Amino acid sequence: MTVSWLALPVDSPFGVHNLPYGVFTAPDAPDRRRIAVAVGDHILDAAAAARATGLDAALAELLDAPVLNPLLAAGRTAWTQVRAALTDWLTDPAHRAAVEPCLLPRAEVALHLPFEVGDYVDFYASEHHATNLGTLFRPGTPPLTPNWKHLPIGYHGRSGTVVVSGTPIVRPHGQRKAPADAAPGFGPSGRLDIEAEVGFVVGAPSPLGTPVPLDGFADHVFGVLLVNDWSARDIQAWEYVPLGPFLGKSFATSLSPWVVPLDALAAARVAPPARDVDLLPYLDDRDGRDPWGLDLTLEVRLNGEVVSRPPFAAMYWTAAQQLAHMTVNGASLRAGDLFASGTVSGPDRGTEGAFIELTWNGERPVKLADGSTRTFLEDGDEVVITATAPGPDGTRIGFGEVTGRIVPSSGKD
Amino acid sequence: MTVSWLALPVDSPFGVHNLPYGVFTAPDAPDRRRIAVAVGDHILDAAAAARATGLDAALAELLDAPVLNPLLAAGRTAWTQVRAALTDWLTDPAHRAAVEPCLLPRAEVALHLPFEVGDYVDFYASEHHATNLGTLFRPGTPPLTPNWKHLPIGYHGRSGTVVVSGTPIVRPHGQRKAPADAAPGFGPSGRLDIEAEVGFVVGAPSPLGTPVPLDGFADHVFGVLLVNDWSARDIQAWEYVPLGPFLGKSFATSLSPWVVPLDALAAARVAPPARDVDLLPYLDDRDGRDPWGLDLTLEVRLNGEVVSRPPFAAMYWTAAQQLAHMTVNGASLRAGDLFASGTVSGPDRGTEGAFIELTWNGERPVKLADGSTRTFLEDGDEVVITATAPGPDGTRIGFGEVTGRIVPSSGKD
Structure with a gap:
């Protein structure tokens, strides 16, 4: 075991096995x-x-x-x-x-912000999250779309509004329309939410026209960080058909300031969940084909209280599969491209990575120690997401934290 | 009228009124x-x-x-x-x-490529295109989604694969699944298409949290160019629900090499089509509120033959509305951000900006002079998109061209 002349405690999240x-x-x-x-x-x-x-x-x-x-x-x-x-x-x-x-x-x-972000891609890789959101956003239809178990669904987000942890989050204005409303209204989002995610930072670029196979993951991905993909659910619900999320997400995405090198995560690698359908060869990670499940445990705190502990090991799609999929059409990679897992939600109550799931669309508010309750975020609320993973020899790998406090919108309604 | 010592012909697309x-x-x-x-x-x-x-x-x-x-x-x-x-x-x-x-x-x-692209946003602003695509992609439901006339629908594309005119376009591989197929297959796209669009280049940045109003358009937008947003319709149809287009678009987007300054387009400004619904104040461009319709006529040539002449003046949403919408949630702008109109399709046969519309999903192939027909693009096909607009004093403003030739995919099936 490597010991530092710094005499760090063995349980330091930033020991010499980490070095983010x-x-x-x-x-x-x-x-x-x-x-x-x-x-x-x-x-x-x-x-x-x-x-x-x-x-x-x-x-x-x-x-x-x-x-x-x-x-x-x-x-x-x-x-x-x-x-x-x-x-x-x-x-x-x-x-x-x-x-x-x-x-x-x-x-x-x-x-x-530790790097200039090239393209930012957000995936949708938790079966539990996708099932929950599908149930809430598309009642009456199967929650998982027919493609969900065949490919890691993703979309491009706005890289220009990726900000570092601690940046205040201004409540966004926008259009929203409840099903019963005759016409859309406009104003500050009333359903401001988080998405607790894990992000992957692309290092080595790849040329246009050349897919990166599953086993090229570690050659191209430099490291891992935490992402809070802030989401305005009312804006998102009204805008996202047919071309996907846009203004409901593009106002801000927060990153933790530390990029944990992939090399620090060898002890955290685990097999992903069993696959329910046969995967096409470019996505098939069975039979020793370098699975990149990672045993990170996230923790979401609202105003200092833990409200959720999402398990990253439960994610259906791995980052290696996401990278292989993202490039299978020949799309190139640049140093600084960022791709995120999508909301990390586990199967159990208290492991959801977003308030829309935690509170089941606001139907079961989260109770806080001061007696107040939350469905979605209020002005002044602060959300902190942290994570740890197993390191070598019983050590822990810390990821630091990604924080953000909601400030009132200054716009006019 | 300004005359140059270069003695340019009065009908030069690159006269001294243009200067892209x-x-x-x-x-x-x-x-x-x-x-x-x-x-x-x-x-x-x-x-x-x-x-x-x-x-x-x-x-x-x-x-x-x-x-x-x-x-x-x-x-x-x-x-x-x-x-x-x-x-x-x-x-x-x-x-x-x-x-x-x-x-x-x-x-x-x-x-x-004339500039480093920040974020690339693609809109969906032609009512004719959206109606055609809705009919083809979502048969049995109203072609326009309920939000379409209330906001300019858009999504983020991949800025890292924006290329300059003339760059060869490698036919992308990907997953595709016809409704009758039991499982998705994999291989080169069999439905490779174009999207003839007009792009807007953001100049002056705007800070996070500060929307750009309709009348801020000319302060922030530097100029205009042509875009071919290549699209693999089979990949797109299988992947795009629920989070929008991803690999069906991200393999390449081609730009014309010349950015025509907004200042060159004063004579091209026209009122957009009449609006069918009341717009929220931040999008309402009636009553002299600076409408930014533009009378560009595009021309699409396949292997030298004109197959379509899409009229940009028919677009429902203007670029000023798109910019106001894109920033109304507080999203910031960077110099080099690019946003495109979406496919420019007019109401008539021969004015569609994509082959999926021109050929009605392949049902009525385009006949070429050499006796061949096309539904979607074949390897070796070259597409050239050009445009002109009225300039001052009877002159014309040219946009040059955006070209691309399809080369076979080198990947394995």
């Missing part, structure tokens, strides 16, 4: 964004450490950037080399004198 | 992308002309870039100043000695 990447600014240079690596309660100024340790220039250059994109684009060999260097710096006492001055208390730095 | 922007490379420097302005059969090396004429340094810097994005971001005042300078250079004989050496024959340069 982010982008920070220090208080004395609020405009100078730099790459950070989280370790314990500190962050490592990665470029400064590369200089102090005399890291190979080509690798050091990848760390000396205001965003992760150059490192993402560099590909798996470079990712492995950089991770090996980071591990060496933080575990070998011989590096302590050079590296320790490059550590800053995490509480003292500001964290930013 | 693009990005070119010359044969002697194939890696050095520079901003071009089309004029007659030539292109002007805009940065070279700025240097030769001593243009104000701040404006010259906007032209000295490998993409249009800095110019796009600079906003309307800068756009007006740059356009005035270009017009001056090309019409005042006093500039001829300085500017003429900056002209290159258009046939000798290579044209590239």
Whole structure:
């Protein structure tokens, strides 16, 4: 087991087996964004450490950037080399004198969006979530559409409104129409919701016309983070037929600031649920074809109270299948593309990743300790999503958190 | 009427009233992308002309870039100043000695994607197209969904696969399932189609949380180009419920290389069709509220033969309404965001902007002069979309063309 000269507690979510990447600014240079690596309660100024340790220039250059994109684009060999260097710096006492001055208390730095987002694709990979939403949005028809078990359904979201954890979420205005209304009305969303998701950050690009097979997943995907895909259910319900969600989602999508490298998740890999139908070869992950189920346990807190613990291991479609599907038509990948799992909802009460499911469309409000109840989010509410996964040797891999507080809409009705 | 020392014919699509922007490379420097302005059969090396004429340094810097994005971001005042300078250079004989050496024959340069695309949104703004597609995709239900006349339906497309005119289009593979099939099959699309559209290029950004009203259109939109939103109808039909088109569209979207400035289209503005329902205030463009209908006539050629002439003036929703809708939930804009009209289809036979409509789902094939027929596109087929609009004083504004040839898929079935 790797032990750090930092003397981290064994249950640290940011131990030396994790080493997630982010982008920070220090208080004395609020405009100078730099790459950070989280370790314990500190962050490592990665470029400064590369200089102090005399890291190979080509690798050091990848760390000396205001965003992760150059490192993402560099590909798996470079990712492995950089991770090996980071591990060496933080575990070998011989590096302590050079590296320790490059550590800053995490509480003292500001964290930013860690990469420039190329395309953002959102999937719909939880059978429980899709069944719940289908039941609520399309009563009287089978909740899962006929295609659902044959392909991972996804759609493109708005990459320009992806924001970092902590960014205030302005309640969106929009059109909404209840079935009984004669005409649509307009105003602030009355059914503002979360979607607790897991996101995958594409590193190595792929050229137009060249699909990425299932076993190319680890060559192209750099890491994992948490996503809150805020959703205005009233706007979404009125707009989404026939071309899918648009304004009900595009006002904001929040990301956790730390990208956990795929290499940190070896101990978290699990087989996905058994498949009910035969899959076409490009999606078939049985028989040792590199399944990429991941045993993350998410936790959703509303104003400090845990309201749900969604299990990512229950997701029907894996991220490797999503990537294979997304590119099977020849669509290219760019460094910084982001794809998210869709809402993580488990089979049981208390494991749903959205309030529309938790409260069954508002019919069974969540009760909070202060005596209040919630169906959807109220102004001032703060949602925090966290997650952990098994690490090597009984350690835990933390994902940090993605938070957002709802602020009132400033628009006119 | 402005006359150029270039002695252009009065019917030139690229006269001095047009002056569209693009990005070119010359044969002697194939890696050095520079901003071009089309004029007659030539292109002007805009940065070279700025240097030769001593243009104000701040404006010259906007032209000295490998993409249009800095110019796009600079906003309307800068756009007006740059356009005035270009017009001056090309019409005042006093500039001829300085500017003429900056002209290159258009046939000798290579044209590239003119800007880095931020988010790409595709609308669905032709009532005729939406009615046709609704009839074909959802038989037995009303072709227009209940929301269609209340809001401009749109969705996000894949910006990473937006390519410049001339890029070969690889026939995509994917899942498809006819209603009578027991399970989906996989292979090259058998129903590869075009969508002839008009695209709008966002210039000045807008901050998160701040809608752009109808009358903000000209402050934020820089210009107009042609779009071919290639579509695999068999893949699309199987995947698109409930979250909208994904792989049926994301393999490629082609753009014409020239961005026609909004300022060149003053004479093309027309009122949109009469609205059948009352619109909410943020979309209501009656009573002089700046309607942005545009009288472009598109032409679609297949292997050199005209198969359709879609009229853009027949579009139900204007680009100003689309922009107002896209941002009404607070979504921000970035310089380089692209939004397209959706397929331009008119009410009459021979004005449809897609083969699925032209051939009525393949039931009435298009007959070509060589005796062959087409339902959807075959390997080797080339599609060219062009357009013109009225310019000032009886001139015409040309849009150039967006072309693409279908090449066989190299993937395995």
